[in-house]
Amino acid sequence: MTGVTSAAAEPTGPDESAPTADPTAPAAGQGAGKPRRARGEQTRQLILETALRLFRERGYAETTMRAIAKEAGVAVGNAYYYFDSKEHLIQGFYDRNQAAHRAAAEEVLAAEKELAPRLRGVLHAGIDVNAPYHSFAATFFKSAAEPTSPLSPFSRESSPAREAAIAIFREVVEGSNAKLDPELRRELPELLWLGWMGVILFWVYDKSPGQRRTRRLIDGVVPLIDRLVSLSRLRVLRPALRQVLALIDSIRRDD
Amino acid sequence: MTGVTSAAAEPTGPDESAPTADPTAPAAGQGAGKPRRARGEQTRQLILETALRLFRERGYAETTMRAIAKEAGVAVGNAYYYFDSKEHLIQGFYDRNQAAHRAAAEEVLAAEKELAPRLRGVLHAGIDVNAPYHSFAATFFKSAAEPTSPLSPFSRESSPAREAAIAIFREVVEGSNAKLDPELRRELPELLWLGWMGVILFWVYDKSPGQRRTRRLIDGVVPLIDRLVSLSRLRVLRPALRQVLALIDSIRRDD
DNA sequence: CCCCGCTCTTGAACATGTTCAAGTCGAGGT
DNA sequence: ACCTCGACTTGAACATGTTCAAGAGCGGGG
Numbered sequence: 001m002t003g004v005t006s007a008a009a010e011p012t013g014p015d016e017s018a019p020t021a022d023p024t025a026p027a028a029g030q031g032a033g034k035p036r037r038a039r040g041e042q043t044r045q046l047i048l049e050t051a052l053r054l055f056r057e058r059g060y061a062e063t064t065m066r067a068i069a070k071e072a073g074v075a076v077g078n079a080y081y082y083f084d085s086k087e088h089l090i091q092g093f094y095d096r097n098q099a100a101h102r103a104a105a106e107e108v109l110a111a112e113k114e115l116a117p118r119l120r121g122v123l124h125a126g127i128d129v130n131a132p133y134h135s136f137a138a139t140f141f142k143s144a145a146e147p148t149s150p151l152s153p154f155s156r157e158s159s160p161a162r163e164a165a166i167a168i169f170r171e172v173v174e175g176s177n178a179k180l181d182p183e184l185r186r187e188l189p190e191l192l193w194l195g196w197m198g199v200i201l202f203w204v205y206d207k208s209p210g211q212r213r214t215r216r217l218i219d220g221v222v223p224l225i226d227r228l229v230s231l232s233r234l235r236v237l238r239p240a241l242r243q244v245l246a247l248i249d250s251i252r253r254d255d
Numbered sequence: 256m257t258g259v260t261s262a263a264a265e266p267t268g269p270d271e272s273a274p275t276a277d278p279t280a281p282a283a284g285q286g287a288g289k290p291r292r293a294r295g296e297q298t299r300q301l302i303l304e305t306a307l308r309l310f311r312e313r314g315y316a317e318t319t320m321r322a323i324a325k326e327a328g329v330a331v332g333n334a335y336y337y338f339d340s341k342e343h344l345i346q347g348f349y350d351r352n353q354a355a356h357r358a359a360a361e362e363v364l365a366a367e368k369e370l371a372p373r374l375r376g377v378l379h380a381g382i383d384v385n386a387p388y389h390s391f392a393a394t395f396f397k398s399a400a401e402p403t404s405p406l407s408p409f410s411r412e413s414s415p416a417r418e419a420a421i422a423i424f425r426e427v428v429e430g431s432n433a434k435l436d437p438e439l440r441r442e443l444p445e446l447l448w449l450g451w452m453g454v455i456l457f458w459v460y461d462k463s464p465g466q467r468r469t470r471r472l473i474d475g476v477v478p479l480i481d482r483l484v485s486l487s488r489l490r491v492l493r494p495a496l497r498q499v500l501a502l503i504d505s506i507r508r509d510d
Numbered sequence: 511c512c513c514c515g516c517t518c519t520t521g522a523a524c525a526t527g528t529t530c531a532a533g534t535c536g537a538g539g540t
Numbered sequence: 541a542c543c544t545c546g547a548c549t550t551g552a553a554c555a556t557g558t559t560c561a562a563g564a565g566c567g568g569g570g
Contacts, residue, residue, distance in 0.1 A: 039536090040548065064526060075550045077529080086527065138402045145400030147393045147460045154460055205402045205409060208509050220502035227495075240482075247475035254463050294566090295518060319556060330520045332559080337518095341557065512570090519564070525557090534549070540542085 044082045047072050048092045060139040087143045087151055098161055100129045105168050115178035116226040122172055123199060123218045134211060141204050153197060166193045181232045183245055299337045302327050306344045315394040342398045342406055353416055355384045360423050370433035371481040377427055378454060378473045389466060396459050408452060421448045436487045438500055
């Protein structure tokens with residue numbers, strides 16, 4: 001009994017409004033949906049909440065499904081009713097940080113019009129958001145790395161999350177006053193997202209205190225990208241640009 | 256058989272010569288060594304051999320430690336006497352392919368003096384060597400991805416294997432007739448290796464038939480690298496080159 | 511020849527992710 | 541009021557990676 005959700009719950013309609021103020025619930029197009037009822041949704045949240053807390057407290061590998069179930073006051077099997085596997089619990093973490101990144105990015109993008117600082121700000125914001133979880137992000141990073149895993153950023157299951165992430169970078173480009181080759185402009189958001197994945201990869205491996213090497217990477221790479229992008233308008237470099245874009249296109253073909 | 260290592264085996268010294276014709280045995284500086292005797296080494300090989308065969312036949316996840324032990328005719332615990340974990344068995348696969356790549360690369364490098372075809376040849380050779388294992392390389396790729404895993408290409412345990420791999424790219428550069436900035440020449444091998452890791456990453460995710468997208472990636476990227484490297488000698492681009500090298504240096508600092 | 515010590519081997523026991531058959535619960539129809 | 545059906549819940553059972561205490565085998569010193 002959260003008491004918050006309106007009493008007039010539609011009979012069969014899933015209740016999508018989050019009981020507490022957190023950006024998790026919508027979760028963007030879960031798989032083949034079982035038509036959740038209010039009670040179920042509450043249990044689901046409880047399990048997810050408990051799991052993420054324990055992950056942060058003890059680490060991913062050290063948190064057993066039994067511990068999660070016990071702490072949440074349900075049976076182990078119940079967790080598996082809502083989540084296909086232990087790894088799937090991570091998706092919740094994923095979505096949450098994604099939302100937080102978006103929020104932090106908005107703030108940066110509202111204040112700045114130049115491409116370079118926009119990009120730099122968004123990247124740093126992303127690291128800021130994830131920083132508290134660095135130690136255990138590494139632990140479950142391998143789950144995301146496996147190509148067949150639904151957690152992979154390239155998987156079909158993560159497609160909505162991926163699109164949302166790319167959208168941030170689209171806004172970085174679109175909202176900037178940078179003038180650049182139109183075709184490049186079209187491709188750039190996805191390329192920047194790919195770069196962001198690279199930064200995350202670097203960050204996961206970065207054991208320097210406070211991950212300051214990652215910060216330096218961002219600060220060093222952004223100006224280079226900025227310069228490269230500006231150069232894209234030079235007539236002399238047109239052929240080179242075409243070549244690169246053609247390469248990208250050829251690589252994308254046939255998946 | 257490598258046949259290079261001297262036949263005079265010291266009494267208590269570990270017998271490093273492989274009983275069968277395969278390039279696995281040396282395995283470059285295993286952890287704190289238990290002084291293996293001949294019998295033990297033979298068992299070790301047997302277990303590794305069996306494991307790799309089953310991995311190829313059934314896949315990594317589907318091969319249980321019990322199955323390996325049973326097939327090899329030993330007890331489960333015995334496998335754990337020689338290998339710290341199931342993942343550690345992969346290191347054997349690793350080393351073997353590394354050696355095969357080196358051999359294939361030598362052949363290419365002996366025949367070609369221009370930088371671009373040398374690089375291209377070595378990259379394609381690497382893919383050739385790994386191609387038969389693509390389907391199950393993906394399965395255990397996650398093991399390598401975890402930063403804390405000894406299997407990570409960046410881990411201290413893989414240091415010898417990594418050095419060996421970088422050496423290939425050093426030969427690509429050193430043996431070529433390309434004239435390039437001396438400082439870049441010094442850094443290039445490691446950068447190319449890093450790029451190779453990127454290619455592998457792409458390859459693991461590449462689901463196109465025959466991984467032809469990876470081939471296209473190689474064919475497209477090599478000319479770009481070649482051109483970039485040539486340009487590094489232009490006086491106009493000196494500052495940019497310095498900037499990039501300084502960035503790399505700053506990122507490398509404090510691990 | 512016997513014993514000591516070390517390498518090597520064993521298999522049962524353990525921990526934990528996952529599955530499943532058997533329920534319980536509650537809303538909607540009759 | 542009762543029935544039904546599907547969402548939800550349970551906990552024991554299972555599969556598998558890993559550990560460990562106990563030994564077996566063997567080489568060398570006395």
